[in-house]
Amino acid sequence: SQQGEEDPQALSIQEGENATMNCSYKTSINNLQWYRQNSGRGLVHLILIRSNEREKHSGRLRVTLDTSKKSSSLLITASRAADTASYFCATGPNDYKLSFGAGTTVTVRA
Amino acid sequence: KAGVTQTPRYLIKTRGQQVTLSCSPISGHRSVSWYQQTPGQGLQFLFEYFSETQRNKGNFPGRFSGRQFSNSRSEMNVSTLELGDSALYLCASSLEEGAFGMGYGYTFGSGTRLTVV
Numbered sequence: 001s002q003q004g005e006e007d008p009q010a011l012s013i014q015e016g017e018n019a020t021m022n023c024s025y026k027t028s029i030n031n032l033q034w035y036r037q038n039s040g041r042g043l044v045h046l047i048l049i050r051s052n053e054r055e056k057h058s059g060r061l062r063v064t065l066d067t068s069k070k071s072s073s074l075l076i077t078a079s080r081a082a083d084t085a086s087y088f089c090a091t092g093p094n095d096y097k098l099s100f101g102a103g104t105t106v107t108v109r110a
Numbered sequence: 111k112a113g114v115t116q117t118p119r120y121l122i123k124t125r126g127q128q129v130t131l132s133c134s135p136i137s138g139h140r141s142v143s144w145y146q147q148t149p150g151q152g153l154q155f156l157f158e159y160f161s162e163t164q165r166n167k168g169n170f171p172g173r174f175s176g177r178q179f180s181n182s183r184s185e186m187n188v189s190t191l192e193l194g195d196s197a198l199y200l201c202a203s204s205l206e207e208g209a210f211g212m213g214y215g216y217t218f219g220s221g222t223r224l225t226v227v
Contacts, residue, residue: 033216042221043200045215045216045218048214090153093214095165095166096143096158096160096166097143097155097168098143098153098155099155101152102152103152
């Protein structure tokens with residue numbers, strides 16, 4: 001079973017707009033990670049945020065973490081066509097494994 | 111440096127057959143994990159190896175097995191294939207550096223797409 005849920009399941013935006021997706025999880029965590037997957041290919045690690053951090057930035061990505069609400073959000077600013085992909089949050093590693101959410105499919109329209 | 115390499119990229123097998131998938135981690139990475147991805151179940155953890163030792167195994171039947179060699183390369187095997195085994199199988203490697211709780215990201219391969227007919 002998966003650790004959490006992502007919201008929304010799908011998102012369609014215009015190029016240049018911002019995209020925000022949320023991830024909720026069930027158990028306490030040490031770390032939360034975000035990954036991107038392009039069309040059935042492998043996962044690409046985007047960012048890792050530790051449980052004692054509240055916000056982290058990497059280029060056009062901004063991740064927040066609220067451990068009291070057991071939730072995280074990923075913001076992609078000034079989206080581009082190349083950002084079209086599925087985005088997954090994952091908690092862990094715990095016991096050497098990641099627990100993934102169901103993912104958010106983002107489509108960026110030109 | 112080279113990424114995580116998975117072979118083969120695509121595979122079609124018949125029910126009842128067995129299959130072996132291969133994964134070469136990034137040079138220097140000693141932790142190798144396997145995940146199964148299906149539309150219905152999403153990304154599910156199969157197992158993790160470190161220095162040839164399995165440290166954790168997911169909730170999969172005994173038909174799913176794996177191993178890691180001394181050079182950190184890993185293989186997973188699925189015996190007596192079922193239609194439901196059709197999936198994208200992803201391998202990930204990690205350097206696993208840093209103190210406990212600091213966390214580490216994984217580098218994934220492009221996956222092996224297995225179709226069971």
